[in-house]
Amino acid sequence: MVLFTPPWTNVGELAWMLVRAYLLNGNNAYKTSALALSDSIHRCGFNAESGIWYAGISRSRPELYSDFSYWWIQAYGLMMDLCLISLGDVEHGLLNYLYLSAWVAKEPVKLYFRITEAREGDVLHPLPIEAKDYTVGEVLIDGAPANLEINSNKGIELPALRGARVSVKILF
Numbered sequence: 001m002v003l004f005t006p007p008w009t010n011v012g013e014l015a016w017m018l019v020r021a022y023l024l025n026g027n028n029a030y031k032t033s034a035l036a037l038s039d040s041i042h043r044c045g046f047n048a049e050s051g052i053w054y055a056g057i058s059r060s061r062p063e064l065y066s067d068f069s070y071w072w073i074q075a076y077g078l079m080m081d082l083c084l085i086s087l088g089d090v091e092h093g094l095l096n097y098l099y100l101s102a103w104v105a106k107e108p109v110k111l112y113f114r115i116t117e118a119r120e121g122d123v124l125h126p127l128p129i130e131a132k133d134y135t136v137g138e139v140l141i142d143g144a145p146a147n148l149e150i151n152s153n154k155g156i157e158l159p160a161l162r163g164a165r166v167s168v169k170i171l172f
Helices: 011-025 028-045 071-084 089-105
Strands: 109-118 135-141 161-171
Touching: 011 028, 089 109
Parallel strands: none
Antiparallel strands: 109 161, 135 161
């Protein structure tokens, strides 16, 4: 089987389409191809040591990915995990917590990030779910309050950081 990747798609979209094709018709060739693509996404987008999906890759070359393309790694990786493998405990717990807090309880949440490296002006999009009615509240960097700019897409514009621990309070 030869796979053609149209210019509008990424590896995650193609893998997900193959998963859907397999689930619809049971053709093992689709499953085999989807697993191969899933393996590459897991190799490049997943930290096996921590068990957590990366929020962004190739950020050292911003011309390749916009600030809004970070989510595809997690989204497609998690969808393939749900269908082909099994959802990691960390991601499963986080998503349950966020969806229940956002849509059921409408309670604030506090999210924690370890920023290995950020250049001044890099943007952190803290909420990995599709909630729209929220406000970015208090932001702490290494435990100290940080008065940072929140852009129109609710991204937090970061200062230059290396090995920083960032916490963000989200209000629903």
